[in-house]
Amino acid sequence: xxxxxxxxxxxxxxxxxxxxxxxxxxxxxxxxxxxxxxxxxxxxxxxxxxxxxxxxxxxxxxxxxxxxxxxxxxxxxxxxxxxxxxxxxxxxxxxxxxxxxxxxxxxxxxxxxxxxxxxxxxxxxxxxxxxxxxxxxxxxxxxxxxxxxxxxxxxxxxxxxxxxxxxxxxxxxxxxxxxxxxxxxxxxxxxxxxxxxxxxxxxxxxxxxxxxxxxxxxxxxxxxxxxxxxxxxxxxxxxxxxxxxxxxxxxxxxxxxxxxxxxxxxxxxxxxxxxxxxxxxxxxxxxxxxxxxxxxxxxxxxxxxxxxx
Amino acid sequence: xxxxxxxxxxxxxxxxxxxxxxxxxxxxxxxxxxxxxxxxxxxxxxxxxxxxxxxxxxxxxxxxxxxxxxxxxxxxxxxxxxxxxxxxxxxxxxxxxxxxxxxxxxxxxxxxxxxxxxxxxxxxxxxxxxxxxxxxxxxxxxxxxxxxxxxxxxxxxxxxxxxxxxxxxxxxxxxxxxxxxxxxxxxxxxxxxxxxxxxxxxxxxxxxxxxxxxxxxxxxxxxxxxxxxxxxxxxxxxxxxxxxxxxxxxxxxxxxxxxxxxxxxxxxxxxxxxxxxxxxxxxxxxxxxxxxxxxxxxxxxxxxxxxxxxxxxxxxx
Numbered sequence: 001x002x003x004x005x006x007x008x009x010x011x012x013x014x015x016x017x018x019x020x021x022x023x024x025x026x027x028x029x030x031x032x033x034x035x036x037x038x039x040x041x042x043x044x045x046x047x048x049x050x051x052x053x054x055x056x057x058x059x060x061x062x063x064x065x066x067x068x069x070x071x072x073x074x075x076x077x078x079x080x081x082x083x084x085x086x087x088x089x090x091x092x093x094x095x096x097x098x099x100x101x102x103x104x105x106x107x108x109x110x111x112x113x114x115x116x117x118x119x120x121x122x123x124x125x126x127x128x129x130x131x132x133x134x135x136x137x138x139x140x141x142x143x144x145x146x147x148x149x150x151x152x153x154x155x156x157x158x159x160x161x162x163x164x165x166x167x168x169x170x171x172x173x174x175x176x177x178x179x180x181x182x183x184x185x186x187x188x189x190x191x192x193x194x195x196x197x198x199x200x201x202x203x204x205x206x207x208x209x210x211x212x213x214x215x216x217x218x219x220x221x222x223x224x225x226x227x228x229x230x231x232x233x234x235x236x237x238x239x240x241x242x243x244x245x246x247x248x249x250x251x252x253x254x255x256x257x258x259x260x261x262x263x264x265x266x267x268x269x270x271x272x273x274x275x276x277x278x279x280x281x282x283x284x285x286x287x288x289x290x291x292x293x294x295x296x297x298x299x300x301x302x303x304x305x306x307x308x309x
Numbered sequence: 310x311x312x313x314x315x316x317x318x319x320x321x322x323x324x325x326x327x328x329x330x331x332x333x334x335x336x337x338x339x340x341x342x343x344x345x346x347x348x349x350x351x352x353x354x355x356x357x358x359x360x361x362x363x364x365x366x367x368x369x370x371x372x373x374x375x376x377x378x379x380x381x382x383x384x385x386x387x388x389x390x391x392x393x394x395x396x397x398x399x400x401x402x403x404x405x406x407x408x409x410x411x412x413x414x415x416x417x418x419x420x421x422x423x424x425x426x427x428x429x430x431x432x433x434x435x436x437x438x439x440x441x442x443x444x445x446x447x448x449x450x451x452x453x454x455x456x457x458x459x460x461x462x463x464x465x466x467x468x469x470x471x472x473x474x475x476x477x478x479x480x481x482x483x484x485x486x487x488x489x490x491x492x493x494x495x496x497x498x499x500x501x502x503x504x505x506x507x508x509x510x511x512x513x514x515x516x517x518x519x520x521x522x523x524x525x526x527x528x529x530x531x532x533x534x535x536x537x538x539x540x541x542x543x544x545x546x547x548x549x550x551x552x553x554x555x556x557x558x559x560x561x562x563x564x565x566x567x568x569x570x571x572x573x574x575x576x577x578x579x580x581x582x583x584x585x586x587x588x589x590x591x592x593x594x595x596x597x598x599x600x601x602x603x604x605x606x607x608x609x610x611x612x613x614x615x616x617x618x619x620x621x622x623x624x625x626x
Contacts, residue, residue: 028488029495035551036485036530043525298362300527304325 019205019214021237026198026244030206033199034069037191041073044189045164049307052163056150056184057081057100057108058221059093062192063168064100064213065204069191070166072207076106080161084150087114089221096213103210109157116149117142143222147183155186164188172197172236175243176269177276178220178228185279196240234265242269312559313448316341316349317535319548319556321524324358327368331356331376334391337555338383344557347448348388352480352522352535353420353457354404356393359482360526365434369396372407372417381409388446390454390520392480394435395419401436406454406480408444416444420456421465428484428529431458441465443472450475450562453515457481460505470513471580475565477509481521485532485551499534499550511542514568514575516560523553540568 045053053070057063063081070079081104083097094110101108121137122128130137137145154165167187169179171194179185192200197218204214218228218236229235242261245251246269251259256266282294291297318337322330334351341349353359357368370377370393380391388410395405395417404420419438423431443451453469453476460466460479469477487497494500502519510517516539523533535548537558546558569575592598 025489027490029490032485032488032495032550036488039525039530039551040528299364300324300360300362302324302527303364 019211020198020201021235022198022202023237023241023244026196026202026237026240028195028199028202030203033195033203034072034207037069037203038073040189041070041166041191044302045074047302047307048164048188050162050164052078052080052161053166054080054082054154054157054161054163055166055168056154057083057097058168059083059090059096059100059213060216060218060221061204061209061213062170062200064096064209065200065207066166066168066191067100067104067106068204068207068209071104071106076104078163079104079106080157080163081106081108082154082157083108083110084113084153085110086117086146086222087112088224090219090224092216093221096210096216099210100213107161111153113146113149113153116152117145120145139223143220144180144183146222147180151183151186166191167193169193170197170200171195172240172243173228174280175247175276176232176239176272177279178232179276179279181279196244197236198240233268238265239269242266243273246270247273312561313348314344314346314557314559315518315537316344316346317518317520317537317546317548317556317558318349318351318355319521319523319533319535319552319554320352320355321522321531321553322352322355322358324360324526325364325368327357327370327376330358331380334380335383338380338387338389340555341389341557342387344555346387346557348390348518350390350478350480350518350520351392352520352531353392353406353482354394355480355522356391358526359522359531360529361394362430362434365394365402366396369394369402371396371398372414377407377414381407381414382412384409385412388448390478390480392456397436402434403438404431404435404456405438406456406478408446408452408454410447415446416442416454418442418454418456420459422458422462424458424461428486429458441468441472443469443474446476448476448562450565453477455479457483460509466509466513466515466517467578470515470575471578474513474515475562476516476518477513478518479506479520481519482531483521484529486529494534494550496532496550499532502534503536503544506536506538507542507544510538510540512574514540514572515565516540516545516562523551540565541572 045051053074055063055066057067067079067081081101083094085094118128120129121142122133158165165187167190169185169190170192173179174193201214219226220228242265245256245259253266257263285292287295334356338349372395388408390406390408392406395403406418407414408416421438421441423435423437425432443453446452451473453474455465466477483498483502485496485498489497506517506519519536521533521535522531524531532550533548533552534550537545537560539545545560548556
């Protein structure tokens, strides 16, 4: 039991070329993961009184995997994938998203968010809703707005589609806060929020997400050529391993250093986790009354009678 | 001896829907009876669901609740272990398991150990039971009934076996977690439980029946994998992970005798030694003197008195 069964860890390395790097300690039983997640999606929808789900399909691995899992849970006919490129988004992203839609046979919708974003910030010297800007808005502001416009589109489409918005954020980005609050992190429920990026890749490979999607460098695609790893300064396998030992296995700084993690990386990741705590929790409420939601009024989210229909 | 057919109900209760779960229990009890079962075991909080939080008070039943009695009324000629939120006369809430037999509520076990760590928050909502007793059953043997976390404490199966149980029953709502490829069954929780069940069965030379639920409450999934382990520590039956179902398994209660004759571990248990050392440990923990006069066993055991006194004498300045 202490050793990995032969072959399991080698899964992603099958064939001539390695599909992705998988740290041994992050290897999971993908059959069980798939089973639990598919049940989770079914239950979340059913308990809320919905039969359908929708999600923003970016062409990246996270949303592709969630699309596959949701299609497996409720059938492709009950899934709507919304493609929401901005004018600078990589055309390859939309292409990859289209491949997923085609393979799954689910409904899709293309919403160009450029007019919404440009309408706010302005474009080519034309002022937007913010008025005449002295300087171009920072990539951070633009990226956040794009993520939140996409959220607006999804929640609007959730009404016309009569479905719930399915989350597509993974554990790695959630822990380091590489998300936009009320943007890409907004959802009714998140099936892959407890899977590290390395584990997302593993399940994606097992469920048959197209190889080019698994293979390509993860990117928020907020500006041309952006990649997560270049922006963060470390690779996902490194980061996933560190987070796993730091958080799941409760190793101290000294122990992490002894394991060979660089001190600067440990410091930096610890800080990222700490300063993003607010993104992972519901906003706090000042305690005043006898019973306060989230404090001493504690009901299951899906209690009897909570379903819409 | 005629084999005993046990029906393990690996069900997915609906959270907070007592009436719906009661109806399902009735149906499954009928199915188990039709399948020739003498004992049918339902999982922990099978009548209410697990992740109740503040719903606990809303689904609680007294031991004489008509709904519980009506379920009991359907147990003529069959034994059933069912689990629910029990409200005591003084309005404490317990996680309880009842043995229903021959039309009545024969016995109630209140969960002794309430996990309140990690993903668990039971002590916030429930009171812990104070009694650990076996119960005589129409099956001809004493049963030892425990609930989930009770079996993460060695004293529970040990005490039940010393009290005469030959069939230990654990009803659970064990959340699956610690997903990894390195585990035999891909799920850390399942590996731990399997190790415990086999160990208890072997050490108490008793049958161990483990009934764990499936389905999901909120974010947590329950992994099933219900089992029956024989008194030699070998699995007689293992239900699949995550699949809902009613599984029947036949056991020979005579295996207990065979095992205990061949491997007389229970005969050789030393409860008086255990008790003496426990008294000492408790006294040391609380900083109190050991009160020998209050120990009714001290006078009956030759040898250890002197040794005990001498050892204690040495330690005292």
